[in-house]
Amino acid sequence: MPATTTTFDAVLKDWFLGKVRDTLNEKVTMFDISNAASERVGGRRLVFPVHVGRNFGVGTRAERGTLPTAQNEVYVTSTVSPKYWYGRIEVSAQAMKQSQGDRAAFAEAMSEEMDRMTRNSRKYFNRMLYFGSRGDLCSVASDQSSVNTTTVNVTSSTINVGSPLRFIQAGMILDGLSASGAATETSSVSTDFTSATVASATVGASGSSTITFSATVTVVSGTICTLTGCAFNDFAGIDDGINSSGTYQGVSRDAYQNKSWRANILGNSGTNRPLTLNLLQQAWDAASEASGEDNTTTHLISHYSVRREYLDLLTPDVRFTAQTLKGGHKVLDFNGAQFRFEVDAPFNTVYGINAPSWHLYKISDFEWADEDGSVLSRVSNIDSFEGFMRMFGNFGCDAPNKNFRITDIQATL
Numbered sequence: 001m002p003a004t005t006t007t008f009d010a011v012l013k014d015w016f017l018g019k020v021r022d023t024l025n026e027k028v029t030m031f032d033i034s035n036a037a038s039e040r041v042g043g044r045r046l047v048f049p050v051h052v053g054r055n056f057g058v059g060t061r062a063e064r065g066t067l068p069t070a071q072n073e074v075y076v077t078s079t080v081s082p083k084y085w086y087g088r089i090e091v092s093a094q095a096m097k098q099s100q101g102d103r104a105a106f107a108e109a110m111s112e113e114m115d116r117m118t119r120n121s122r123k124y125f126n127r128m129l130y131f132g133s134r135g136d137l138c139s140v141a142s143d144q145s146s147v148n149t150t151t152v153n154v155t156s157s158t159i160n161v162g163s164p165l166r167f168i169q170a171g172m173i174l175d176g177l178s179a180s181g182a183a184t185e186t187s188s189v190s191t192d193f194t195s196a197t198v199a200s201a202t203v204g205a206s207g208s209s210t211i212t213f214s215a216t217v218t219v220v221s222g223t224i225c226t227l228t229g230c231a232f233n234d235f236a237g238i239d240d241g242i243n244s245s246g247t248y249q250g251v252s253r254d255a256y257q258n259k260s261w262r263a264n265i266l267g268n269s270g271t272n273r274p275l276t277l278n279l280l281q282q283a284w285d286a287a288s289e290a291s292g293e294d295n296t297t298t299h300l301i302s303h304y305s306v307r308r309e310y311l312d313l314l315t316p317d318v319r320f321t322a323q324t325l326k327g328g329h330k331v332l333d334f335n336g337a338q339f340r341f342e343v344d345a346p347f348n349t350v351y352g353i354n355a356p357s358w359h360l361y362k363i364s365d366f367e368w369a370d371e372d373g374s375v376l377s378r379v380s381n382i383d384s385f386e387g388f389m390r391m392f393g394n395f396g397c398d399a400p401n402k403n404f405r406i407t408d409i410q411a412t413l
Contacts, residue, residue: 028126029342038360046080079250080396089113090386132237135226138164162347165201172198179222241397242405263400268408275309283404290401299353300339305411307341348409354402363392
C-alpha cells in the first residue's frame with residue numbers, strides 16, 4: 001500500500017499562523033466623538049446653570065409713558081449624577097502558566113483577557129450612549145405569558161427598535177423589567193432570567209425571533225430584557241439628550257420657559273418615509289434656528305442601512321464630498337459636516353450632533369482597579385486570579401437645542 005496523507009497523518013505537524021484573528025466589529029463612532037470632548041469631574045454630582053429665558057422688561061412707549069415693568073433673566077440648574085461601570089475578568093493559574101511564551105500559545109491568557117476587556121468596554125459604551133440608561137436589548141413577544149420554557153420569542157422594545165437580536169450574544173445573563181419599563185424588578189416579572197445564560201439566538205420574522213436559554217425561565221409577554229444588573233444604571237444616552245419632552249438633567253422641557261432646552265425632532269408619527277435632501281436640510285435649519293448658530297451641526301450619524309438611502313440621494317453638489325479620516329477611512333459629507341455610519345446606531349434614524357455640546361463626564365477614566373498596589377487579586381480557595389476595570393461618570397449635553405434627530409426613515413435592513 002502506498003504512503004498517503006492518511007497513513008502519514010501521525011507524522012504531519014500542524015502549522016500555526018501568527019496571532020488571534022479579530023472577527024468582531026470594533027467600530028465605536030459615538031464613543032470616539034464623546035470621548036474627544038470628555039471632562040474630568042468629581043464630587044457628589046455635576047451642577048451647572050443654564051440660561052433659558054430673557055428679561056422682557058422692554059418695549060416702546062408714548063411720550064411720557066410709563067416705563068416697562070422690570071423683569072429678569074431666567075436661569076435653571078442642570079444636574080448630572082454619576083453612574084458606575086465595571087468589567088471583570090478571571091483567569092486560572094493553569095491558563096496563565098500554560099499560555100506563557102510564543103511556543104505555548106497564540107496569546108498569553110491574562111494579557112489577552114485584559115486587552116479584550118478594554119476593547120469590550122468601548123463597544124459596550126458605544127451601544128449604551130445611543131440607547132440610554134434603561135438598557136433595553138429586546139422584549140418578550142406578545143404571544144407568550146407566564147411560560148416556563150428554555151426558548152423565548154422576542155421582538156423589539158420601544159427604545160431599541162428593529163432587529164431584536166443584534167445586541168444579544170451567547171453567555172449573556174439577562175434581567176426582566178415590566179413592559180412599562182418600571183424602575184425596579186418585581187417578583188412576577190421574569191426575574192428568573194438570572195438563573196440561566198443565553199445559549200443561542202435565532203433570527204425570525206417580527207415576534208418570532210428566539211432566544212434559547214441554558215435552563216428553563218418564566219417569561220411574561222412584554223417583559224423588557226436588559227443585561228443583568230444594568231437597568232437604569234447605564235449612562236444616559238444620546239436619545240435622552242436629543243428629545244423635546246420630559247425632564248433632562250433635572251430640567252423640565254415641558255415647562256414653556258424651558259423650551260430652549262428642547263432638541264429638534266423631525267418624526268412622522270411612526271410611519272417610515274423616504275429620506276430626502278430637503279428633510280436633512282429642514283433638520284439642519286431647525287438646529288441652526290434654535291441655537292442661532294448657522295453651522296451648529298458637526299456630525300451626522302446613522303446606521304448603515306440609512307447610509308444606503310443617503311447614497312441614493314448623492315448628486316454632483318459641493319455639499320456632498322468624501323473626506324479622508326485618520327487611518328485612511330473615507331467619510332461622506334453634508335453641508336461640511338461629517339456623515340458617519342455604524343452598526344450600533346438605531347435603525348431608521350439620523351442624528352445631527354453638535355459635538356462640543358456633548359461631554360463624557362469622567363470621575364475616573366477607564367482603569368484597572370489597583371488601590372492595593374496590584375491589578376490582580378487571588379480568588380479565595382481557588383488557584384485563580386481576577387481583576388476588574390471601571391469607569392465612573394456619565395454622558396450629557398449642555399445645549400440640546402443645537403442637536404437634531406430625524407426618525408421614521410424608510411430603510412432596508
